[in-house]
């Protein structure tokens with residue numbers, strides 16, 4: 679298997695596969711910059727090769743370059759690709775049709791949207807089949823992503839929304855976390871205390887949601903004592919239209935995902 683483009687997400691996948699028991703000798707990596715290639719070779723003991731070598735040698739090619747770099751990468755590897763290979767793309771916004779139309783006829787393409795919590799084996803990934811995929815290609819992609827978290831199958835038409843929710847989602851959560859820590863500091867808490875309070879509150883709340891399966895509204899109501907502190911805070915969030923801001927933000931991410939393939 680080869681990972682083409684080992685930046686943030688490519689390295690996350692690489693490290694996850696190694697943690698899950700794959701041997702460095704089973705994996706090939708490609709990178710554009712020589713110093714990054716050296717760093718990865720030294721850190722993980724993997725072979726760093728050219729894109730064309732990777733395309734010629736690997737059965738499965740995992741494409742993890744930026745969407746804007748995808749046309750050049752596909753043009754470079756297309757002459758070396760055989761229809762027996764599987765191509766797995768992690769790029770936001772790039773459709774399976776976009777990839778299929780630039781590679782030899784019949785290549786199986788799987789589109790994946792992962793997220794960065796994969797770095798701690800708590801990733802959320804959604805996969806979709808291209809025109810030439812059968813069950814075996816989806817099982818292969820699931821095996822890859824299951825090494826670092828949960829995997830679900832979605833119709834490809836849902837992938838832009840998935841990207842906006844779980845692909846970009848960690849960034850929204852970190853934004854909330856930053857804001858809460860700053861509020862604590864503003865009120866005089868030491869930064870380390872505020873950080874501990876917020877991070878554990880986030881972790882505990884996520885666990886409560888997952889383990890009870892309760893609706894978030896029910897869990898929020900349990901925190902909200904009549905006439906109390908939480909009610910006062912939630913009123914401010916509603917007054918500042920935070921719910922509407924999340925809707926607009928997530929729609930903007932969805933629209934950006936739709937636009938990326940056209941650049």
Ligand SMILES: NC(=O)C1=CN([C@@H]2O[C@H](COP(=O)(O)OP(=O)(O)OC[C@H]3O[C@@H](n4cnc5c(N)ncnc54)[C@H](OP(=O)(O)O)[C@@H]3O)[C@@H](O)[C@H]2O)C=CC1
Nearest residue numbers: 683685686687708709710742743744745747768769770792
């Ligand atoms: N970061 C995230 O949370 C998520 C990212 N993704 C998707 O993953 C992909 C990568 O994103 P991310 O890791 O954040 O971006 P990065 O820029 O960190 O990684 C991309 C890497 O690919 C390298 N690269 C570019 N072109 C080539 C090429 N032709 N051959 C070999 N290597 C190349 C880049 O080199 P250079 O530095 O020189 O440009 C860079 O190291 C994107 O398509 C993104 O949509 C999906 C879900 C989540």
Ligand SMILES: O=C(O)[C@@H]1CCC=N1
Nearest residue numbers: 770841844845846847
């Ligand atoms: O911001 C981005 O475009 C990528 C895709 C999802 C998360 N990061």
